[in-house]
Structures are given as structure tokens and as C-alpha cells.
Amino acid sequence: MQEEILLQISLKIKERRKELGITVQELADKAEVSKGLISQIENSRTIPSLMVLMDIIKSLEIDLNSFFKNINFHKKDAPVLVKRKDQYQKFEKEQAAGFNYSRILTKNIKFSTADFVLLELEVNAHRPMVKTEAFEFKYMIEGKVEYQFSKKKVILEKGDSMLFDGRLSHTPVNIGNTKALMLVVYFFE
Numbered sequence: 001m002q003e004e005i006l007l008q009i010s011l012k013i014k015e016r017r018k019e020l021g022i023t024v025q026e027l028a029d030k031a032e033v034s035k036g037l038i039s040q041i042e043n044s045r046t047i048p049s050l051m052v053l054m055d056i057i058k059s060l061e062i063d064l065n066s067f068f069k070n071i072n073f074h075k076k077d078a079p080v081l082v083k084r085k086d087q088y089q090k091f092e093k094e095q096a097a098g099f100n101y102s103r104i105l106t107k108n109i110k111f112s113t114a115d116f117v118l119l120e121l122e123v124n125a126h127r128p129m130v131k132t133e134a135f136e137f138k139y140m141i142e143g144k145v146e147y148q149f150s151k152k153k154v155i156l157e158k159g160d161s162m163l164f165d166g167r168l169s170h171t172p173v174n175i176g177n178t179k180a181l182m183l184v185v186y187f188f189e
Helices: 002-020 024-031 035-042 050-059 064-068
Strands: 089-091 097-109 112-126 135-142 144-149 153-157 161-165 170-174 180-188
Touching (some): 002 035, 002 050, 002 089, 024 035, 024 050, 035 050, 050 064, 112 170, 135 153, 153 161
Antiparallel strands (some): 097 112, 135 161, 135 180, 144 153
């Protein structure tokens, strides 16, 4: 449940920043923190201290009660959870031009959280190598992608899948002539 709450907070920060029409740098300047920290918080890659979180919320010009109002702390989910594609949450990651993410579902499963995401890679998509504090499952829906690791490259085509420890440096490269689409499931411990 903790990861779900953190994910909700990070999404709320990003959504509010975009509502205000300010950049990551502008928010960082207002909150007196680094641009990298805001980016890591928005992408659920780090947990801010309480004081930093309060400074960020204040910088977003929103009341604390309003910010936390719709965060689900204790609600039990229905036995069957359906998400329609128009309900998927679009999001971006830092330094990832041409990477269009859509979060399908984030679900706490006993002592871990599974985050289901659609990743669309444009033909010229690029980003540096990254590490994720999760195991990652990839399923290719369409297109052709080369996954680059420090010492290995793996080509995935439609119907292929792969599971790996996201703590390995990695990045996907679209090596096809059209957009590539994959289902990504992050398993956070």
C-alpha cells in the first residue's frame, strides 16, 4: 500500500505542476530543491522527506487538505477492477523524448506493488540508460525494439516478452519503421 500512496502523491505533484503550466525547473526553484529531485519524485523514483513534500505542495499553490483529499489510504478495492483505456493516466519520464507512457493499473499485492503501463516508443525515441527499483516485465504488442543493457542487447518483436531486474542499467530503442507498443509491468518489492 505504501508504494501505491507514493505513486498517487507523485502523480498528483506532476498533474498540479502541469495545471499551473510550470516546468520542473520552475517548481524546483519555488520549492528550493534541485530539478533532479523534482523529476525523481514525479517519476516515483525517490521519496521526499516530509518537509520537502510540504515545500513542494506549498510551491504548487494548493492547500494540504486539498492535495491529500483524493489520495486513497485505506479503501478496499472491489473484487473485479476494470479500467477503460480512456482512464489510463498519461505520464512522462525525464530525458525520454518520444516515450509515451500510459499507466493502466497500480495494485498492491501483499508485500509488493505491481504497476501496469503501456509504453509507446516513437521511431526516433531516445533516452539515457536508467535503473528502476523493480523487476520489469515487457510484452511487445507491436513493433520491434532493441533492449540495451550494459553488456547485452535483446531484440523483441510482436508477441515476445521479457522479465528482468530493473536495477540493471537498461533502455529500449525502437529499431522498427513504425511506433512500437509494449505492455510493461513493474513489480516493486
